[in-house]
Amino acid sequence: MKIPKKKRLSAYLDPDVMHALADYSARRDVSLSLVAEAAIASFLSPDAEERKEAAITRRLDQIDRRVQRVERDVGIAIETLALFVRFWLSLTPVLPESARAEARAKGPQRYDGFVDALGRRLSKGPKLRQEIADDVPSAPPAGTDELPAP
Known part of the structure; x- marks a missing residue:
């Protein structure tokens, strides 16, 4: 031939x-x-468009999964902060006027300690979002998610 x-x-x-x-x-x-x-x-090639579409679809799927993870992580962060504030407001007594000046003076020192502890926590695992299961059951009806007893 x-x-x-x-x-x-x-x-x-x-x-x-x-x-x-x-x-x-x-x-x-x-x-x-x-x-x-x-x-x-x-x-x-007639399948060039199909290949492009498949590649774009794969990329969009990856982006979608990442966005879902970010949404989940932000939701966890918001709920964690809200729960902490609720605990703190519920369990921390109001200081008498005489102790407030000392508490204000210690505030920056305690904040620096918090930031250091947060840095250590972030530098080594596991992250809070990794400790929380993806398939957490839905929350109980409103008003029943009371704080645990101190």
């Missing part, structure tokens, strides 16, 4: 495109003609 001879094509390319084509063919150690032929064949 005789292999048909390839036909010659002369095309004008933008200098940037030509430079990119030359760089690509040099990196792959193939001819400019082979790279151009493969690119044109891919462009004309």
